[in-house]
Amino acid sequence: MQYQFDWSVLWRGQSAQWLLQGILTTLEISALAWLLASALGVLSGALRTVPLRPLRVLATFYVEFFRNVPLLVWMFFWYFGVPPLLPRPVQDWLFNHGAEFWAGMFALGVYHGARFSEVIRSGIQSIPKTQFEAAASTGLTVAQAYRLIIIPIALRLIVPPMTNESLNLLKNSSLALTIGVAELTFQTRQIETYTAKAIEALTAGTLIYLILCLGIASVMARVERRFAIPGLIARVGRAEH
Amino acid sequence: MDFGVVVSNFGFLMVQGFLGFGNFVGGTLRLAIPAIVLGFILGIFIGLGRLARAPWIRIPATGYVELFRGTPLIMVIFWFWFILPILLRVPLPEYWVALAAFVIFEAAYLGEIVRAGIQSVPKGQVEAATATGLTAAQTMRHVVLPQALKNMIPALVTQFIVLLKDTSLASIIGYVDLTKAAQIVNNREIRPFELYLFIAVVYWICTYSMSRFSRRLELRLGSPMGGPA
Numbered sequence: 001m002q003y004q005f006d007w008s009v010l011w012r013g014q015s016a017q018w019l020l021q022g023i024l025t026t027l028e029i030s031a032l033a034w035l036l037a038s039a040l041g042v043l044s045g046a047l048r049t050v051p052l053r054p055l056r057v058l059a060t061f062y063v064e065f066f067r068n069v070p071l072l073v074w075m076f077f078w079y080f081g082v083p084p085l086l087p088r089p090v091q092d093w094l095f096n097h098g099a100e101f102w103a104g105m106f107a108l109g110v111y112h113g114a115r116f117s118e119v120i121r122s123g124i125q126s127i128p129k130t131q132f133e134a135a136a137s138t139g140l141t142v143a144q145a146y147r148l149i150i151i152p153i154a155l156r157l158i159v160p161p162m163t164n165e166s167l168n169l170l171k172n173s174s175l176a177l178t179i180g181v182a183e184l185t186f187q188t189r190q191i192e193t194y195t196a197k198a199i200e201a202l203t204a205g206t207l208i209y210l211i212l213c214l215g216i217a218s219v220m221a222r223v224e225r226r227f228a229i230p231g232l233i234a235r236v237g238r239a240e241h
Numbered sequence: 242m243d244f245g246v247v248v249s250n251f252g253f254l255m256v257q258g259f260l261g262f263g264n265f266v267g268g269t270l271r272l273a274i275p276a277i278v279l280g281f282i283l284g285i286f287i288g289l290g291r292l293a294r295a296p297w298i299r300i301p302a303t304g305y306v307e308l309f310r311g312t313p314l315i316m317v318i319f320w321f322w323f324i325l326p327i328l329l330r331v332p333l334p335e336y337w338v339a340l341a342a343f344v345i346f347e348a349a350y351l352g353e354i355v356r357a358g359i360q361s362v363p364k365g366q367v368e369a370a371t372a373t374g375l376t377a378a379q380t381m382r383h384v385v386l387p388q389a390l391k392n393m394i395p396a397l398v399t400q401f402i403v404l405l406k407d408t409s410l411a412s413i414i415g416y417v418d419l420t421k422a423a424q425i426v427n428n429r430e431i432r433p434f435e436l437y438l439f440i441a442v443v444y445w446i447c448t449y450s451m452s453r454f455s456r457r458l459e460l461r462l463g464s465p466m467g468g469p470a
Contacts (some may be wrong), residue, residue, distance in 0.1 A: 003327050068402070068448040069441040072420060077441060080433035082413035167311075174313035180414060185315055198323035206316050213311035 009195040010204050021186030023208060029101065029183060030173045034166060040113025059117075067114035071175055074111050079103035079179040094117045104176035112169045119165050123158035133229035156227055163220040167213050174209075184208060246432040247439045258422025259443065266336050267417030272408045276340055277401050280347035287348050288355025289381075302352070309349035315410055318342045322414050339411035349406055354400060358393035359385060391462060398455035402448045407446075419443060 009015060040062075047059035054079065066074070070094060079100060083091055100178040135145035188205030192198045253263070261268015290302030302462070309317065321342040362385050370380040405433050412421035423436045430436070 019466070037370060044306040065445055068406075068452065069444045070406040070420070072409040072412070073441050073444060074438055076420075076424070076433065077437040080427070081437045083436065085434060171311075174315045177315070185313065185319075188316075189319070192323070198319075199327075202316065202320050202323065206312050206320070209313060209316065210308070210311040214307070217311075 003199065005200065006195075006197055007200050009191065009197045009200055013194070015191050015195070018187040018190055019184070019204060019208070022182065022184035022189075023212075025101075025181065026170070026173050026183040029105050029108065029176060029181065030170045032105045033112065033173065034169055035171065036105070036109030037112035037116050041116025041120055042109065044113065044117045045124075048117075048121065048218055063114045063117045065114075067118065069079055071107065071111045071172055072178060074107040075104060075175055075179050076105040076112075098193075100176070100180045103178055104173075104181045108176065112165065112172070115165055115168075116162070119161045120158060123161065124154050125151055126157055153229070156224075159220065159224050159227075163217060163224075166217060170212060170216075171209065196225065207230060242435060243432065244435050244439070246426070246430050246435055250426045250430070250436075252408070253426065254422050254440070255443075256402075258417065258419040265417035266334060267410050267421065269405065269418040272336070272339055272343065272411060272416070272418060273401070273405045276343035276347060276408070276462035277397075277404050279340075279344045280351050280404070283344060283348035284351025284355050285438065287352030288359065291352060291356045292359060304351055306349045307347050310465050312355075314342075314346055314407055315413060317346045318410060318414060321345075335411065335414050335416040338414060339408075339416050343404065343407070345412075347400070347407075349398060350403075351397075354393055354396045355389070357396070361392045362388045394462065395455050395459040398451055398458065402455070405448060405451075406444065 010019070044059040044062050047055050048063070050056060083094060083099060083103070086094070129151055130144065131153065135149045140148065173183055174185040175181050177189065180186075182190075184205055188201050191201040191204070195201070257263035257265060257267060260271050261271035287305060288300050290298050291306065293299045293302070318339065321338050325338055325341065330366050366379055366384055366388065370384040375383065408418055409420040412418050412424065415421070417425070419440050423440045427433050
């Protein structure tokens with residue numbers, strides 16, 4: 001094999017700075033999108049249970065439409081498709097303030113909001129009905145039952161699949177490179193372009209993603225064990241990406 | 242807004258982009274279907290490896306799953322895009338790069354489905370098979386796998402939906418799938434809103450109908466593996 005390894009490309013020149021900026025941008029876009037997705041997930045999850053049919057239909061439509069279309073298509077849609085339809089001053093403002101970042105954040109948040117919604121819903125549905133009945137029979141009011149029994153159980157049930165989904169969000173933020181957001185994958189490509197050292201650049205990028213993902217996963221596993229209820233092991237959700 | 246652009250390019254988008262017949266080697270389905278079949282075959286080995294008693298099989302299989310589940314798919318595609326030509330010393334068409342990347346990547350997820358499917362078979366089945374004198378391999382082939390496969394079907398359909406959505410990433414290295422076809426048309430027509438909304442609806446019709454199908458299957462077969470689609 002004629003390939004000459006040269007690992008120093010990762011710290012020579014601007015590479016280290018690029019990687020650092022990439023990590024920060026990845027974390028920033030993921031954190032903002034996570035907040036948006038959580039808000040949308042809780043809101044649409046709640047709306048799917050209200051006794052008003054139009055609201056239920058709207059929330060169901062949101063969840064089923066947005067999570068079943070590839071995120072990449074949403075990236076292009078929100079970045080190329082939507083801004084031309086906005087009023088001129090809004091367009092000008094957007095393109096002076098990093099439109100690709102906001103479009104990417106929005107695409108990521110709206111897509112994962114629909115997926116969070118499903119995780120939250122199945123978590124709540126997996127609480128056995130007997131818990132409600134037992135709470136009522138011991139004389140707790142509905143509010144007390146929720147505060148002392150249902151919510152503490154629901155939170156524990158939701159933590160593992162939510163961790164999984166949050167990591168998916170972090171990994172999916174890499175798609176923002178397609179619309180020009182300078183996140184970690186983008187910077188990895190940039191190092192490759194400038195140095196022609198593909199293997200070194202990709203190794204660095206892959207290792208950083210792995211460290212971020214495994215790090216968060218192991219912290220959350222500890223949280224999960226710390227708060228586990230003995231005898232109640234009902235993992236909900238399944239690994240997807 | 243003018244959806245005429247969709248009508249006048251419908252043939253290119255669907256026949257070339259979605260199905261894969263035309264001047265380009267492309268197509269969403271032409272990538273997705275071989276990828277799920279080959280990924281599943283590799284996934285069976287990964288899943289069995291994860292359950293093996295011998296550490297020299299179990300640890301590499303676990304490492305494989307953790308490695309690919311902790312890496313964004315686009316990174317894996319870039320790896321294959323740069324590495325395969327170096328290793329094979331020939332330029333490789335996008336189709337083979339994308340197919341290789343999807344098979345290797347999806348096998349990590351499919352392996353977990355296989356593992357969960359095998360673990361969902363009650364222990365008594367293995368004990369009974371052993372008691373009737375079957376060897377471990379025979380037990381796996383004739384008793385455990387057939388039952389595990391039935392339990393895996395809904396999860397496999399779900400994974401195929403995920404894969405179908407993921408194939409859009411092949412457009413990043415220039416493979417002409419539905420997403421790339423829309424980009425090509427858009428470069429000429431400059432109608433991003435209409436075109437991207439149209440392909441979103443096409444993807445949605447495929448994935449949503451499959452997810453309904455998967456839910457019906459789950460109800461009919463019962464769902465020992467649980468979890469949402």
